[in-house]
Amino acid sequence: MKYCKTCLQPDTRPNTKFFEDTICPACHYLLITKDINWQERFDIISAELKKNIVRKTRNNFFDCIIGVSGGKDSTRQALWVRDKLKLKPLLVCLSYPPEQVNRRGTENISNLINLGFDVIWSSLSPKTWKKALKEGFFRFSNWAKSTEIALFSCVPRIAIDYKIKLIFWGENPGLQVGDLATLGKNGFDGNNVINANTLAGGNINWLFETGIPKNKLSPYSYPSIKEFKKEKLQIIFIGWLFKDWSQNNNGLYSVLNGLLIRNNNKIEKSGDLIGISSLDEDWVSLNQVIKYYKYGFGRISDQVNEEIRLGKISRDEGISIIEKYDGKCDDKYIKSFCKYIEIPYNQFWENIYKSINKKLFYIEKGIIKPKFKVGIGIL
Ligand SMILES: [Zn+2]
Incomplete structure (x- = not known):
C-alpha cells in the first residue's frame, strides 16, 4: 500500500496506477491542467x-x-x-x-x-x-x-x-x-x-x-x-x-439553484464530510464503510483528497480527518439495509468480516483494526 505524495490516495483503488510511482492520477491531472487554456x-x-x-x-x-x-x-x-x-x-x-x-x-x-x-x-x-x-x-x-x-x-x-x-x-x-x-x-x-x-x-x-x-x-x-x-x-x-469542477463548487452552484443538502450534517453518522454527496438515499454510506475495509479508503478519503488538491486543507489535516471519520456511518443505516434485504444484523457483519482485505486489516475480539497508518502505509 502506497500513498500519493501530494494527497492521501492509496494505490489500492481498482484500475489505478501512480505516475512515477509517487503521484495519483487525479493529482497528476491537476498538475498538467495548471496551464490549460x-x-x-x-x-x-x-x-x-x-x-x-x-x-x-x-x-x-x-x-x-x-x-x-x-x-x-x-x-x-x-x-x-x-x-x-x-x-x-x-x-x-x-x-x-x-x-x-x-x-x-x-x-x-x-x-x-x-x-x-x-x-x-x-x-x-x-x-x-x-x-x-x-x-x-x-x-x-x-x-x-x-x-x-x-x-x-x-x-x-x-x-x-x-x-x-x-x-x-x-x-x-x-x-x-x-x-x-x-x-x-x-x-x-x-x-x-x-x-x-x-x-x-x-x-x-x-x-x-x-x-x-x-x-x-x-x-x-x-x-x-x-x-x-x-x-x-x-x-x-x-x-x-470545467476548471472549477469540484464537489464544493458543484454543491454551491446547485444549492443556489434549489438543491437540498444534508442539514445539520454529522460526519460520523453520514460518512459525508460536507453533506452534499449521495443525497437521494442513505445506504451508499454503508457501502463506503465496506469500501474502506476492502481498499483502505472510503468516501471521507475521496473528499479529503479533493480538499487537499484544492489547497483548502493540508495533507496533515487530511490525515487526522480521515483517521477520525473514514469507514464510519450511523448504525441505523445498516439496520434499515438489513431489514430491506431481510437478513439479521449479525449476518451483515459476518459477510463484511469475510470480505475485509486481510493485507490491510485484522480482526481482534470482533473489532476490525487497520494494519496501516494513513499517509504512510502498512506498519
Ligand atoms: Zn494524489
Missing part, C-alpha cells in the same frame, strides 16, 4: 458539437441526454448544457425503490423539473432490484454493483430508444478519479466508460446466475461497443471542460 477546451467542445455531434444526433425534440440523480453534479451539468451550450437536453433519472429513496432525493428531482427540464423517471421492477442488490452484497460485498450497472445502462438504452446520439456524463473517472481503464481517445470522450470497474466490460453473467429471468435483466445490460458504434452514440465527460 480552459476557453480553448470550451471552444473545442463547441466546435465538435456544432460540426458533428449535434447535427447527427438531433431528434425532433432533444439534442442530447443527461443521466441525473438530482444531486449537485447533475444539477450543475443540466443547467450548463442548457444555458451555456444552448442545447435541449432530455434528463433521465433511474429511481430507487420507495424503501430506498429518501424525501430529499425526490424533492431534488422535482427541483430539476421546476427548473424547466423534461425528465424521464425510470423505475425498475422492485423484486428484481432487491434480488440483484442482495446478490451483489453477498457476492461482492457491494450492494450497489447491480444498481450502478442499471444507472449507467439506462441512459444509453433510453438514448437508443429516443434516437438521441449524444450523452453527457459528469467527471471523467479516468482523469479526475483515477480509473484509468475508462480513458478514451481524448479528454472528453466517454465511450470507454464500459471498462469502468463497476461495469466490467458489460459482463453481467453473475446476474444471470441468480435465476432472475433474462428478460427482467435487460435494464441491467449496458450496450456493447458494437451497439455504440452501430447507434453512433457519443458520451462526453463534461467535467473535462
Whole structure:
C-alpha cells in the first residue's frame, strides 16, 4: 500500500496506477491542467458539437441526454448544457425503490423539473432490484454493483430508444478519479466508460446466475461497443471542460439553484464530510464503510483528497480527518439495509468480516483494526 505524495490516495483503488510511482492520477491531472487554456477546451467542445455531434444526433425534440440523480453534479451539468451550450437536453433519472429513496432525493428531482427540464423517471421492477442488490452484497460485498450497472445502462438504452446520439456524463473517472481503464481517445470522450470497474466490460453473467429471468435483466445490460458504434452514440465527460469542477463548487452552484443538502450534517453518522454527496438515499454510506475495509479508503478519503488538491486543507489535516471519520456511518443505516434485504444484523457483519482485505486489516475480539497508518502505509 502506497500513498500519493501530494494527497492521501492509496494505490489500492481498482484500475489505478501512480505516475512515477509517487503521484495519483487525479493529482497528476491537476498538475498538467495548471496551464490549460480552459476557453480553448470550451471552444473545442463547441466546435465538435456544432460540426458533428449535434447535427447527427438531433431528434425532433432533444439534442442530447443527461443521466441525473438530482444531486449537485447533475444539477450543475443540466443547467450548463442548457444555458451555456444552448442545447435541449432530455434528463433521465433511474429511481430507487420507495424503501430506498429518501424525501430529499425526490424533492431534488422535482427541483430539476421546476427548473424547466423534461425528465424521464425510470423505475425498475422492485423484486428484481432487491434480488440483484442482495446478490451483489453477498457476492461482492457491494450492494450497489447491480444498481450502478442499471444507472449507467439506462441512459444509453433510453438514448437508443429516443434516437438521441449524444450523452453527457459528469467527471471523467479516468482523469479526475483515477480509473484509468475508462480513458478514451481524448479528454472528453466517454465511450470507454464500459471498462469502468463497476461495469466490467458489460459482463453481467453473475446476474444471470441468480435465476432472475433474462428478460427482467435487460435494464441491467449496458450496450456493447458494437451497439455504440452501430447507434453512433457519443458520451462526453463534461467535467473535462470545467476548471472549477469540484464537489464544493458543484454543491454551491446547485444549492443556489434549489438543491437540498444534508442539514445539520454529522460526519460520523453520514460518512459525508460536507453533506452534499449521495443525497437521494442513505445506504451508499454503508457501502463506503465496506469500501474502506476492502481498499483502505472510503468516501471521507475521496473528499479529503479533493480538499487537499484544492489547497483548502493540508495533507496533515487530511490525515487526522480521515483517521477520525473514514469507514464510519450511523448504525441505523445498516439496520434499515438489513431489514430491506431481510437478513439479521449479525449476518451483515459476518459477510463484511469475510470480505475485509486481510493485507490491510485484522480482526481482534470482533473489532476490525487497520494494519496501516494513513499517509504512510502498512506498519
Ligand atoms: Zn494524489
